[in-house]
Amino acid sequence: MDQVKFAKALADETRQEIMKFLCCEWLSVNDVVDRLQGRVNQPTVSHHLKKLEEAELVHVRQEGRQRFYSLNQEMMSICCGNLMTNYAPEFVDQVIKLREV
Amino acid sequence: MDQVKFAKALADETRQEIMKFLCCEWLSVNDVVDRLQGRVNQPTVSHHLKKLEEAELVHVRQEGRQRFYSLNQEMMSICCGNLMTNYAPEFVDQVIKLREV
DNA sequence: TTGACATATCGATGAATATCGATATAATAT
DNA sequence: ATATTATATCGATATTCATCGATATGTCAA
Secondary structure, eight states, X not given: OOHHHHHHHHOOHHHHHHHHHHXXXXXXXXXHHHHTTTSSOHHHHHHHHHHHHHTTOEEEEEETTEEEEEEOHHXXXXXXXXXXXXXXXXXXXXXXXXXXX | OOHXXXXXXXXXXXXXXXXXXXXXXXXXXXXXXHHTTTSSOHHHHHHXXXXXXXXXXXXXXXXXXXXXXXXXXXXXHHHHHHHXXXXXXXXXXXXXXXXXX
C-alpha cells in the first residue's frame, strides 16, 4: 500500500483510538460509538471506518444488520516494515543481523 | 513521541519525498529544493523541514549560512516499533520468537 | 407490509494545513 | 558599511478533512 495513504489513515486521533479498540477484537459500529463515549457520533465513526477500510487496515464482516470490524494487523506490520526499509534502513540491517546470530 | 504527531508528519507526499532525500545523507535546504525540481519553492521546503524537526524526525546541523538536515533513523525506528506494538502485537510476538530461536 | 434497528451517505460547516510571494533574519564576503 | 547568499517567517489563499444533523439504505421481526 502507498506509504502516504497509510500515514494519512493514521493521522487522526479519533481514528487511532478506534484502531486500538479494533486491534484485538471484532466490534460493531455501535460498539465503537459506545466506547468513544459520545466524543463523536455514529456517522463520524462510519466515516473513519471507511477511511480505514480504504487503506485496507481493517477486516470487515457482515452479520445480520451489523457490520463487524477488526484491525488488519498484517497490513499494519507490512506498512511499518516498508517505512522501516525506506526511512530506517540502518536499523533494519540490525534486525537482520540479529536473525543471523 | 506521540503516534498521531508522528503519523501527521508522514502524512504528506512532499514531506515523504524530502525524507527519502534526507534518509542517508546530509542536505542543505537548497539541496532539497533542487532535488524537488521546482515542484515546490524554498519557503515551502522550509515549512516542511520545520514540521519534520518538530517531530524530531530530522537531525539539524548549522554550517556557515547553511543548515544541513538528515533523517533521524533512530526516531523512525522507535516510532515504527511503537506502532507495531500497539497495532500489530501478534506480529511483534513473531519477531520475539524469532530471536529466541 | 410495516416498523424498528444498524449502518452508510449526503450536504454543510469549520478547522487544519500546503502552498505561495514578499520580506525579515542571519552569516559571510567585499 | 554594504552587498550577497541562505534560510526562516509572515500573511493570504485554496484545499483537505473532521464533524455534524438529516436522511437514505439495508436487514430483520412481527
